[in-house]
Amino acid sequence: MGEPEIDAEQMYRFVAARNPEFPREIAEAFYEIGRRYGVRGDIALCQSILETGWFRFTGGTAVTLSQNNFCGLGVTQLGLKGHSFPTVEEGVTAQIQHLFAYATSSPLPKGEKLVDPRFSRVMRGIAPTWSGLNRRWAANDHYADRIMGLFADMVKFQTN
Numbered sequence: 574m575g576e577p578e579i580d581a582e583q584m585y586r587f588v589a590a591r592n593p594e595f596p597r598e599i600a601e602a603f604y605e606i607g608r609r610y611g612v613r614g615d616i617a618l619c620q621s622i623l624e625t626g627w628f629r630f631t632g633g634t635a636v637t638l639s640q641n642n643f644c645g646l647g648v649t650q651l652g653l654k655g656h657s658f659p660t661v662e663e664g665v666t667a668q669i670q671h672l673f674a675y676a677t678s679s680p681l682p683k684g685e686k687l688v689d690p691r692f693s694r695v696m697r698g699i700a701p702t703w704s705g706l707n708r709r710w711a712a713n714d715h716y717a718d719r720i721m722g723l724f725a726d727m728v729k730f731q732t733n
Contacts, residue, residue, distance in 0.1 A: 574611050574612060574613065574676050574677065574701065575611065575613055576608065576611075576613075577604060577607060577608065577613055577614050577615040577616075578613075578615055578728070579615040579727055579728065579731055580604065581600050581601045581603075581604035581605070582600075583727075583730075583731045584600040584603065584604060584614075584615055584618050584727070585597045585600035585601070586730070587726075587727045587730045587731070588600065588618070588622060588627060588628060590730065591627045592627045592628050592629055594628075595627075595628050596628075596661070598661050599618075599621075599628070599643070599661055599665070600618065602661050602662050602665040602666075603615070603617055603618040603621070603665055603669075606662065606665050606666050606669050607669055609669075609682055609685065610669050610670070610672075610673045610681075610682055610685070611673075611682075612669050612672050612673055612676065614669070615724065615727065616703060616720060616721070616724050617644075617665075617668060617669060617672055618727075619720050619721075619723035619724045619727060620644055620668075620672075620710075620720050621643035621644055621668070622723050623719055623720055623723060624636075624643065624644045624645045625643055628643070635648040635653060635654060635655055636648065636654070636655045639657075640654075640655065640656070640657040640658065640664070641657065641658040641659070641660060641661050641663065641664030641665075642655050642656055642657060642658060642664050642667075642668075643664055643665065643668060644668040644671070644710075645711075646667055646668060646671060646689070646690075646691060647690065647691060656690055656691075658688070663688050666685075666688050666689075667688045667689040667690070668689075670685075670687065670688065670689035670692055671689045671691060671692065671695065674689070674692050674695035674697055675695055675697075675698075675699060675700040675705065675706065675709065675710070676698065676700060676701050676702075676705075677697070677698050677701065678697040678698040702717075703717040703720055703721060704717040704718075705717075706720075
């Protein structure tokens with residue numbers, strides 16, 4: 574939770590350096606939507622880098638770019654395709670809402686519509702820090718370490 578440390582332009586450049594086909598609108602959506610919810614959009618983007626293979630959707634990811642699902646939402650077992658969202662903004666909103674559900678028991682921000690189809694399945698407030706996602710979002714004891722490692726790389730990239 575909190576304000577992003579990295580702006581949308583630097584988020585975009587970080588991913589585009591590894592994937593020149595990365596759409597700028599995705600970085601902008603993470604920045605803007607994350608701020609509305611008080612969820613770190615810069616770190617949430619790093620989660621998506623991990624989940625999508627730098628937005629190339631290769632290397633075992635169960636989702637595709639056309640699904641606008643950048644976090645494997647709904648992929649609860651091998652072979653499931655996961656949820657699809659009609660727009661980048663709605664897909665990012667669903668991911669941010671899911672992170673929000675894990676981090677806090679507060680209601681959604683005023684005026685925000687629930688789009689996360691798995692929001693009610695989360696034990697609200699159980700993971701107020703990224704490390705709390707280990708073995709919850711993904712069946713991995715080092716899930717948050719991998720996300721935060723990508724974020725550390727993003728910070729280094731921004732300062733170069």
